[in-house]
Amino acid sequence: MPTPTHEAARSLLVIADEVLVPANHGGRVDRWNRWRWLKSLGWTLRLVCWQQRRDAPRLPADIDLEGQVFDEVICLTTDRGISGLWKRARHLGAVPFHAAARQVDSPEMQRIFAMMDRARPDALILDGLYGGLLARALSQRFALPLIYRAHNVEHRYIAGQARHAASFSDKLAISMATLGLRQFERDIRAKADWSLDISVDDMRYWHDQGLVSCSWAPPLFAPATAPNT
Numbered sequence: 001m002p003t004p005t006h007e008a009a010r011s012l013l014v015i016a017d018e019v020l021v022p023a024n025h026g027g028r029v030d031r032w033n034r035w036r037w038l039k040s041l042g043w044t045l046r047l048v049c050w051q052q053r054r055d056a057p058r059l060p061a062d063i064d065l066e067g068q069v070f071d072e073v074i075c076l077t078t079d080r081g082i083s084g085l086w087k088r089a090r091h092l093g094a095v096p097f098h099a100a101a102r103q104v105d106s107p108e109m110q111r112i113f114a115m116m117d118r119a120r121p122d123a124l125i126l127d128g129l130y131g132g133l134l135a136r137a138l139s140q141r142f143a144l145p146l147i148y149r150a151h152n153v154e155h156r157y158i159a160g161q162a163r164h165a166a167s168f169s170d171k172l173a174i175s176m177a178t179l180g181l182r183q184f185e186r187d188i189r190a191k192a193d194w195s196l197d198i199s200v201d202d203m204r205y206w207h208d209q210g211l212v213s214c215s216w217a218p219p220l221f222a223p224a225t226a227p228n229t
Helices: 026-040 060-067 082-090 106-119 129-142 154-163 168-177 181-191 200-208
Strands: 011-016 044-051 072-077 123-127 146-149 194-197 214-216
Touching (some): 011 106, 044 129, 129 181, 154 181
Parallel strands (some): 011 044, 123 146, 194 214
């Protein structure tokens, strides 16, 4: 991406399916460094992300660190209670479990709409598959380009996890997460204006599937220029 001039500043809304800080595993390190790098180039960034309901409250230091890169953050909670089970069950086979858990209710959607009206981003970046319902809805409502950053060929990755699960309960739970996943992933990529794949092998897989609007964007583990965070 080019460095924007003052007269032609660029703004992005990032939709990530998990929090980015702390960057305590490879996927988060890649995400965090990428957005730090773009921030250092003068891009204005805003973030919508999700945390797990069972996770401990986020540390103030992590929230402050995130605020050094993103001008505004809306952190939602994945719905894994009784209402969440109902949401996922009623969409069984049509919307994958992890995507259904990230459906956005009306009050939260109004917050996001208000942020969109203030920010007027130039494009949406879907960073990870499972925020896809929100990304697709916002792209359509605001007529914005949608770019998908893929971290795996997700339906193959999750199927592999199910095959190697250590217990029957784990195998069952992970297998349930594969329902509708392949078609959902394909639909997101088909509707995206461009996809960025984490490996050349992943890119070639989708080329072989006839989805050629994609390119390789390798993991970014040590950005050359980034804020001192």
